[in-house]
Amino acid sequence: MTHKYTPRNMKKRKNPPVKKSPPCALLVFLIVIGGMIATFCGIGALVLFVSSFESTTTPTTATLDLAYSPEKDALMQDLIARFHKANYQTPSGLPMRINATRMDAADMVDAARAGRFTAISPDSSLWLAQIDAGRQRALVGEAARFAVTPIVIAMWSDVAQSLGYPQKQIGWQNLLAKAKSDPNFKWSHPSTSSASGLLATLAVFYAGANKTRGLTEEDVKNRAVLDYVSALEKTVRYYGEGEQATIDQVLKRGRSYLDAFVVSERLVIYFNSKSPQKLVAIYPVEGTLWQDHPLALLEQPGLTDEQRLTFRRFRDFLLSPEIQKVILQAGYRPVDLNLRLDEPVSPIKLSNGVDPAQPQTTLQMPSAAIIEIVQAAWHLTKRPANIYLVADTSGSMGEQDKLTQAIDALDTFLDQVQGEHDRVGLVPFASRVYNVIALQEIGTHRAMLKAQVRAFKASGQTALLDAVAYAYDDLQRRNDRERINAIVVMTDGIENASSIKLNQLVDKIKRGNASGVPVVIFCIGYGSDADWNVLNTLAEATGGFARRADPETIRKLYKILSTYF
Amino acid sequence: MNKTRLIFFTFILLALLIIGVSFVIQQLSGNIPNPTAQPIQLRVVAALPIEPWVQDAAQKFNAEKRSLEGRTIVVNVTPMDSVTALGKWDRGEFNPVPTVWIPDSRYLVELVNATYSAKLGRDVFLTDGEYRARPLVTSLFSWGIYKSRAETLEKKFGKDNINWKTIHDAAIARGGWPELGGEKAWGYFKLIVPNPRKNAAGLLAMVAAAGEYYDKTTITTEDVTNPQFQKWLKELMGAVTDFSSLSSYTVEDLALFGYSVGDGGQLLESDLLVNMSGIQTRWADPLVIVYPKYLTWFDFPFTIWMGAETSAIEKNAALQFQKFLLSAPIQSAAAARGFRPANTEVSIAGADSLFVKWKDYGAKTFVPSTARMRAPDRDTLQTLLRWFDLNVAK
Numbered sequence: 001m002t003h004k005y006t007p008r009n010m011k012k013r014k015n016p017p018v019k020k021s022p023p024c025a026l027l028v029f030l031i032v033i034g035g036m037i038a039t040f041c042g043i044g045a046l047v048l049f050v051s052s053f054e055s056t057t058t059p060t061t062a063t064l065d066l067a068y069s070p071e072k073d074a075l076m077q078d079l080i081a082r083f084h085k086a087n088y089q090t091p092s093g094l095p096m097r098i099n100a101t102r103m104d105a106a107d108m109v110d111a112a113r114a115g116r117f118t119a120i121s122p123d124s125s126l127w128l129a130q131i132d133a134g135r136q137r138a139l140v141g142e143a144a145r146f147a148v149t150p151i152v153i154a155m156w157s158d159v160a161q162s163l164g165y166p167q168k169q170i171g172w173q174n175l176l177a178k179a180k181s182d183p184n185f186k187w188s189h190p191s192t193s194s195a196s197g198l199l200a201t202l203a204v205f206y207a208g209a210n211k212t213r214g215l216t217e218e219d220v221k222n223r224a225v226l227d228y229v230s231a232l233e234k235t236v237r238y239y240g241e242g243e244q245a246t247i248d249q250v251l252k253r254g255r256s257y258l259d260a261f262v263v264s265e266r267l268v269i270y271f272n273s274k275s276p277q278k279l280v281a282i283y284p285v286e287g288t289l290w291q292d293h294p295l296a297l298l299e300q301p302g303l304t305d306e307q308r309l310t311f312r313r314f315r316d317f318l319l320s321p322e323i324q325k326v327i328l329q330a331g332y333r334p335v336d337l338n339l340r341l342d343e344p345v346s347p348i349k350l351s352n353g354v355d356p357a358q359p360q361t362t363l364q365m366p367s368a369a370i371i372e373i374v375q376a377a378w379h380l381t382k383r384p385a386n387i388y389l390v391a392d393t394s395g396s397m398g399e400q401d402k403l404t405q406a407i408d409a410l411d412t413f414l415d416q417v418q419g420e421h422d423r424v425g426l427v428p429f430a431s432r433v434y435n436v437i438a439l440q441e442i443g444t445h446r447a448m449l450k451a452q453v454r455a456f457k458a459s460g461q462t463a464l465l466d467a468v469a470y471a472y473d474d475l476q477r478r479n480d481r482e483r484i485n486a487i488v489v490m491t492d493g494i495e496n497a498s499s500i501k502l503n504q505l506v507d508k509i510k511r512g513n514a515s516g517v518p519v520v521i522f523c524i525g526y527g528s529d530a531d532w533n534v535l536n537t538l539a540e541a542t543g544g545f546a547r548r549a550d551p552e553t554i555r556k557l558y559k560i561l562s563t564y565f
Numbered sequence: 566m567n568k569t570r571l572i573f574f575t576f577i578l579l580a581l582l583i584i585g586v587s588f589v590i591q592q593l594s595g596n597i598p599n600p601t602a603q604p605i606q607l608r609v610v611a612a613l614p615i616e617p618w619v620q621d622a623a624q625k626f627n628a629e630k631r632s633l634e635g636r637t638i639v640v641n642v643t644p645m646d647s648v649t650a651l652g653k654w655d656r657g658e659f660n661p662v663p664t665v666w667i668p669d670s671r672y673l674v675e676l677v678n679a680t681y682s683a684k685l686g687r688d689v690f691l692t693d694g695e696y697r698a699r700p701l702v703t704s705l706f707s708w709g710i711y712k713s714r715a716e717t718l719e720k721k722f723g724k725d726n727i728n729w730k731t732i733h734d735a736a737i738a739r740g741g742w743p744e745l746g747g748e749k750a751w752g753y754f755k756l757i758v759p760n761p762r763k764n765a766a767g768l769l770a771m772v773a774a775a776g777e778y779y780d781k782t783t784i785t786t787e788d789v790t791n792p793q794f795q796k797w798l799k800e801l802m803g804a805v806t807d808f809s810s811l812s813s814y815t816v817e818d819l820a821l822f823g824y825s826v827g828d829g830g831q832l833l834e835s836d837l838l839v840n841m842s843g844i845q846t847r848w849a850d851p852l853v854i855v856y857p858k859y860l861t862w863f864d865f866p867f868t869i870w871m872g873a874e875t876s877a878i879e880k881n882a883a884l885q886f887q888k889f890l891l892s893a894p895i896q897s898a899a900a901a902r903g904f905r906p907a908n909t910e911v912s913i914a915g916a917d918s919l920f921v922k923w924k925d926y927g928a929k930t931f932v933p934s935t936a937r938m939r940a941p942d943r944d945t946l947q948t949l950l951r952w953f954d955l956n957v958a959k
């Protein structure tokens with residue numbers, strides 16, 4: 001453009017040469033024009049510089065980093081998609097966005113304190129109190145609940161009838177008495193890292209203290225109470241990673257998996273909508289608790305006004321009549337009291353196994369300090385485990401540092417095994433099983449296990465199935481029903497050296513789990529060439545899981561597994 | 566090029582230069598505040614019960630784009646419990662300092678004045694003159710109890726005999742509701758009291774309980790440190806289901822979680838009235854309202870911060886907003902939220918009044934009792950809070 005508008009060009013295009021013009025005037029003219037153009041360019045460059053500087057330092061979206069509890073995964077995904085579709089913007093024009101992460105409530109407390117999120121939505125506001133416990137300045141800021149659902153004991157209707165339902169009001173005491181008296185009765189509650197698991201544990205402590213309110217620190221530390229809790233927790237079949245995981249397992253395995261389990265009312269509705277076999281929600285006569293699903297802003301250092309606006313916009317969005325109706329349709333009780341629970345779209349009705357007039361009463365919620373003691377005590381009283389670590393040391397594990405990673409994972413795992421209760425054994429394998437260390441209580445031989453793990457060398461083929469069969473047979477031979485029996489498999493490869501076939505092993509496991517002690521298998525796969533068909537088949541046959549060996553899984557392996565123990 | 570053309574092009578280019586420079590200056594000046602064009606920002610901190618009404622009013626006020634000396638007035642409302650705000654005033658933690666504070670009660674203003682009088686030798690909120698604290702609306706404590714439970718209590722303790730003493734007796738019934746004549750499924754008697762660390766109403770509920778315990782309207786530090794009273798109060802508080810809940814505002818709990826969380830409690834009349842309808846849609850059992858013998862009134866005073874942080878124009882802008890809040894339409898909106906308007910032109914006896922709508926459930930437009938609980942001094946309140954922290958919250 002500059003070239004286009006120079007006087008020289010203009011002269012060429014439009015004017016004939018003017019010989020009469022004095023050369024010095026032309027020179028002055030060119031200098032003046034050149035100076036002006038330079039000034040223009042300079043100012044223009046300055047403006048561009050300033051604006052480009054602003055664009056690199058100013059955020060382009062007002063994003064809220066949100067963690068939410070896993071059991072409302074589908075609902076939150078749906079709601080966040082709707083929120084994004086609405087294209088809300090801050091007054092300064094920034095698009096409002098939610099960057100959401102699924103996380104269990106107990107981990108959320110740690111992550112919030114570590115500054116990882118600007119907002120959270122756990123399953124209960126009791127976790128908010130734990131975040132702020134012991135802090136000088138509150139981290140939890142504005143908060144509002146957007147959905148509630150009571151925690152219930154889900155039972156097959158004939159199981160409930162066998163306990164006297166519906167003529168008799170039943171509750172925790174009936175469930176616990178049944179679990180103590182009937183060795184074939186299979187019940188479950190999630191670990192204390194979710195509200196429903198925490199409630200079930202509190203209910204057991206209340207029952208042990210023979211109270212329905214006023215649980216004190218002395219109560220939860222009382223030897224007789226702890227013995228009662230310990231005896232009952234030994235009757236728990238599985239704990240699982242959360243109530244959604246439990247429901248998914250029951251859907252997959254049917255009624256033989258469990259007779260009763262603790263979940264939210266919403267999941268009973270969900271289950272009954274998916275299964276021809278129906279559950280009923282028992283609202284315990286001694287009282288229950290509510291999940292109240294808060295959305296809370298975290299006053300992290302650096303929280304921007306735009307993020308605060310996004311939080312408020314999202315909160316108002318969740319509380320809007322339209323979204324409250326979506327929440328009701330998903331089986332939660334909406335906080336908008338204008339919405340009746342007997343609306344035509346409401347699934348909260350007797351025909352779905354739930355009762356909108358319940359619950360009648362709740363257990364008293366102890367202080368955050370007592371809850372922390374209950375959580376700690378639960379880890380000590382819950383059912384101990386026999387764990388076989390089945391470790392692949394075949395030649396392929398030597399590639400891409402896989403063996404080093406597996407050694408580190410096992411080392412971390414052995415460090416994390418708590419107390420003296422759990423027994424751990426080691427079954428290394430390559431072309432065959434070798435140097436087995438039999439099950440022993442961890443307190444007595446942790447150092448020996450760690451030393452052997454550190455000495456692993458990669459060589460040979462992969463007799464994965466033989467190694468699993470070895471560990472499985474040993475657990476069945478021991479027939480230890482007092483403990484949860486588990487096998488943790490760490491492998492990278494494709495099975496190529498075993499004498500037993502996959503279908504034979506699966507048959508053996510199914511028969512053994514039905515007639516002998518139930519054994520749960522967890523598989524951790526290294527590298528891209530792990531045979532996921534084999535790993536998934538083994539895990540699914542026992543109610544365990546198969547996962548990739550990502551750093552998060554490894555870091556939390558014991559914690560994840562311990563929710564199953 | 567001849568001289569005429571030279572001058573012509575020079576003029577054109579100078580004109581372009583002026584336009585360009587003006588444009589650039591205009592672009593850059595968008596980021597430079599111009600004090601004369603800035604709106605007057607009113608920062609209003611409002612107590613939790615009244616905040617939704619004030620927030621709505623502020624939106625209407627802002628939409629009207631009212632101005633003072635050519636500057637638009639913009640009102641920003643922040644909800645904050647009065648006990649929390651009291652702590653922030655005491656510690657000087659407000660940054661920026663609010664222009665206006667609307668606490669639950671006038672006595673909280675007096676407590677802040679007492680603190681600042683000691684520091685500055687003068688009041689920071691005025692009690693007379695143009696900028697004095699003025700009540701916006703009033704409300705009072707009343708018992709809200711599920712009807713089935715209230716009838717059972719009246720059978721047990723006698724008609725019109727729901728008070729802190731009989732509630733205490735219900736709270737300590739070891740056998741729970743069956744012992745009181747109620748159903749087993751109701752569990753034990755569950756009392757609703759807001760957490761006094763989160764809601765001033767919780768603190769005032771303890772003061773009201775002390776009033777009925779001693780049968781007097783003025784409570785002192787000696788009264789609340791009496792071991793017998795403390796034992797009695799601890800037994801009473803033992804019937805509260807959850808002090809750790811998210812909600813510091815417990816009528817919402819009563820409506821949302823129903824009788825499963827609370828059979829009843831002494832709560833703000835306005836909150837009860839607003840939630841009566843919702844409770845009936847969610848729970849089969851309606852709520853009834855019972856007025857206590859000693860009344861605890863809340864007057865929600867509009868108080869302007871008189872410190873150096875508030876300029877003269879901000880004070881006058883605050884007065885404009887105060888006038889707006891006291892106007893008949895906005896006071897009517899307050900009445901629709903269950904408050905008793907300060908503007909006497911606005912009646913609560915009309916057919917659409919919540920007081921009339923719920924009169925069959927105990928609501929009254931006129932409260933006959935004249936015995937009013939007097940506000941305790943700071944030491945008494947602090948003693949109660951410390952007792953709560955050590956004996957209940959723990």
